[in-house]
Amino acid sequence: MNDKVPVIVFIGQPNCGKSTLFNSIAGYKAQTSNFPGTTVTHVHSEVLWKGKIYSIVDLPGTYSLSPHEPQEKVVLTHIFKEKPDLIVNVIDASLLGRSLELTLELLELEYPMVVVLNMIDLARKKGITINPEELEKKLGVPVVKTVATRGFGTDNLMATIENALKLKIRPTAPHYSREVEKRIAEVMDILPEDFPVVANKRFTAVKAIEGEMLAVDKFISEHNLAFKRELDRLRQEISALREAPAYEVISAERHHLALKIFEDCCRVTRPKISAIDKLDNLIMDPVLGYFFLLVIFAGMFYLIFKVGSPLETWLLQPWETIKSTIENQFGHSLLAELLIGLVQGIGGGIAIVFPYFIPLLFLMGFLEDAGYLARASFLLDAFMHRLGLHGKSVPMFILGFGCNVPAIMATRILESRRDRIVTALLIPFVPCAARTTIILALIAFLLGPWWALGFYFFNFFVIAILALILKRWFKYDSPGLILEIPSLKVPSLKSIWQKIYFNLKEFVRFAWPILIAGSILLSLLSYLQFDRVINAILSPLVSGLLGLPQSLGVTLIFGFLRKELSLLMMFQALGVGYGQLMAVITRTQLLTFVTFVTFFIPCLSTLSVLWKELGKKVALMSVVLNLSVAVVVSWLIRLVSSLF
Amino acid sequence: MFGKKNNNHKLDMGPTGGLCSLLEAPEGEILKIVEIRGGQGLHRRLLALGFHPGDLVTLENEALMNGPVLVKNLTTDTRIALGRGIAQKITVEVATGDER
Numbered sequence: 223m224n225d226k227v228p229v230i231v232f233i234g235q236p237n238c239g240k241s242t243l244f245n246s247i248a249g250y251k252a253q254t255s256n257f258p259g260t261t262v263t264h265v266h267s268e269v270l271w272k273g274k275i276y277s278i279v280d281l282p283g284t285y286s287l288s289p290h291e292p293q294e295k296v297v298l299t300h301i302f303k304e305k306p307d308l309i310v311n312v313i314d315a316s317l318l319g320r321s322l323e324l325t326l327e328l329l330e331l332e333y334p335m336v337v338v339l340n341m342i343d344l345a346r347k348k349g350i351t352i353n354p355e356e357l358e359k360k361l362g363v364p365v366v367k368t369v370a371t372r373g374f375g376t377d378n379l380m381a382t383i384e385n386a387l388k389l390k391i392r393p394t395a396p397h398y399s400r401e402v403e404k405r406i407a408e409v410m411d412i413l414p415e416d417f418p419v420v421a422n423k424r425f426t427a428v429k430a431i432e433g434e435m436l437a438v439d440k441f442i443s444e445h446n447l448a449f450k451r452e453l454d455r456l457r458q459e460i461s462a463l464r465e466a467p468a469y470e471v472i473s474a475e476r477h478h479l480a481l482k483i484f485e486d487c488c489r490v491t492r493p494k495i496s497a498i499d500k501l502d503n504l505i506m507d508p509v510l511g512y513f514f515l516l517v518i519f520a521g522m523f524y525l526i527f528k529v530g531s532p533l534e535t536w537l538l539q540p541w542e543t544i545k546s547t548i549e550n551q552f553g554h555s556l557l558a559e560l561l562i563g564l565v566q567g568i569g570g571g572i573a574i575v576f577p578y579f580i581p582l583l584f585l586m587g588f589l590e591d592a593g594y595l596a597r598a599s600f601l602l603d604a605f606m607h608r609l610g611l612h613g614k615s616v617p618m619f620i621l622g623f624g625c626n627v628p629a630i631m632a633t634r635i636l637e638s639r640r641d642r643i644v645t646a647l648l649i650p651f652v653p654c655a656a657r658t659t660i661i662l663a664l665i666a667f668l669l670g671p672w673w674a675l676g677f678y679f680f681n682f683f684v685i686a687i688l689a690l691i692l693k694r695w696f697k698y699d700s701p702g703l704i705l706e707i708p709s710l711k712v713p714s715l716k717s718i719w720q721k722i723y724f725n726l727k728e729f730v731r732f733a734w735p736i737l738i739a740g741s742i743l744l745s746l747l748s749y750l751q752f753d754r755v756i757n758a759i760l761s762p763l764v765s766g767l768l769g770l771p772q773s774l775g776v777t778l779i780f781g782f783l784r785k786e787l788s789l790l791m792m793f794q795a796l797g798v799g800y801g802q803l804m805a806v807i808t809r810t811q812l813l814t815f816v817t818f819v820t821f822f823i824p825c826l827s828t829l830s831v832l833w834k835e836l837g838k839k840v841a842l843m844s845v846v847l848n849l850s851v852a853v854v855v856s857w858l859i860r861l862v863s864s865l866f
Numbered sequence: 867m868f869g870k871k872n873n874n875h876k877l878d879m880g881p882t883g884g885l886c887s888l889l890e891a892p893e894g895e896i897l898k899i900v901e902i903r904g905g906q907g908l909h910r911r912l913l914a915l916g917f918h919p920g921d922l923v924t925l926e927n928e929a930l931m932n933g934p935v936l937v938k939n940l941t942t943d944t945r946i947a948l949g950r951g952i953a954q955k956i957t958v959e960v961a962t963g964d965e966r
Contacts, residue, residue: 473918702950
């Protein structure tokens, strides 16, 4: 038994700081691995503590154990399949009363368990003083206080975990009111011999009662109709106790017991209204709130561009030097071209990551941890509904302005696959930092800032129209927004950094290698003078339909790799510098070109992430959608623009 | 885009109160959840979020353009944003003195 690695699962409600706690413990890690699922993910980590290895699983946040939402299904499946040696129930101590409902449900499993009172500092600020000894007595499991963002209490937690694994004390399920308990016992008695018992008979009986109308019920009636009839009778008896469905009666039992425990173990004093509460009222104000929303996001983008674009130029410089050195050294040999491809791929990755990706992830992480993204979702929900989406999609679109890649990754938090697909199909139309660079460099500088602003609004208009089209395509049956608004707080730098790190790791592991490989491949094509063939092939589209110089064909291929490469390659293809550009192409051609490059295809990194996150079919759909929109819209631009 | 905030539709429920939907309830008043109607999915979701009949809640805010309402549960000290369709399905009454 001793050489078996103990399995510990972290379970908690959303926003309880569970992942932050997990990460601060996994800091001792021996090895980390990611298992991205289709809709939800769980992270698994091998932790080395005092010479022993523990296998720790961070499950997605869940409000309850009823198999209803996708995350909850993952949690349940995991508990039942892996039979953890220990459950660590992480609780937001500032929401103890509500959080204990899940704790009581977990106690019913009668698995060894440890309860973590996280964010104990926040609870104190809210005037809640918790007596941990009293809580331990009531729950029958060890209770540990932590502040995960500061790493406070993690050593104590590990020691408690070690001890709990040694003692293997199984808690007893909570006792509900006598009338309810009587029915639970009856269901336990009539459970058929062959009924799959999960955890223990009592838990199985409770879940069978709660499973009314869910998949469980269908299973039961198919297997044992006599039991189903008896179960329904007992459900009705329970239901009659409170004139509510049986599942609500059971849930209400937990609710009241949780509140009772909360009252018995805590002293609550009303705190004074803090500055942060006042700020909260201001940013949630039905009028001023929208003003702040605008200021916050405008400020954010201004900051990123102010920092990002000079940084990008600076970061690209050494790679340019290396490139010209290679050219001088090897001339136009195959080796030189391949090396240049490699250098461009590596340099390109760096030039995305540092100037735009990291600052953006930082600011987004800040807003997310502060609790602002949930508030933005609240403010913009009505607007998004008109477009067939949820307020919950708002943060992803905002992320998309920086870079579409993390925006598509973030769609993971959307519960329905339909919403995920629609959001992910729309994100590639959001002008990311790279495309904004093109819009600024070509339209703002050559035609004037008002043209650029107009172009931006035109872009939003296209997205809105597309959203309306997609709404017809994918049936829209949104049940309406139900979103918890977490308390506003000052975010911790450590936890923001962890978020950046995890996103960055995925980019470096997945998107960057493709970027480098693609870049080398294109160099090879250009060495073989394949670019002329490409220009010839694309000619019907480029010059025929869009009325652009034929030589711009190959720039589109580069645009697929990285959008702003289209811009750089454009000068090369036309053989002119920045200043003379307007001499060789017309205003109409310029607008058509920018429109086409902006929409025509998600860049390679975006496409790879789409593929990885939502599958081949959605990635393909995205390509087709982008191409058709680009062709139609830029053709229209050509048509309209030539009228004036 | 910025519609005027409209409070006229709110019922005057008086000090003892009658039943009304959460959507029609007066802002800032302490209310008691009487019943959660609507489909099972919605019902279970709200229960899981700690919103049960009998809980005291207050309507804090509403977003523009018929946007969601912000509801604070005073019993469990949590806040959620609810779409209007959902708020409509929650029946409340003004809490009496003892309940507060």
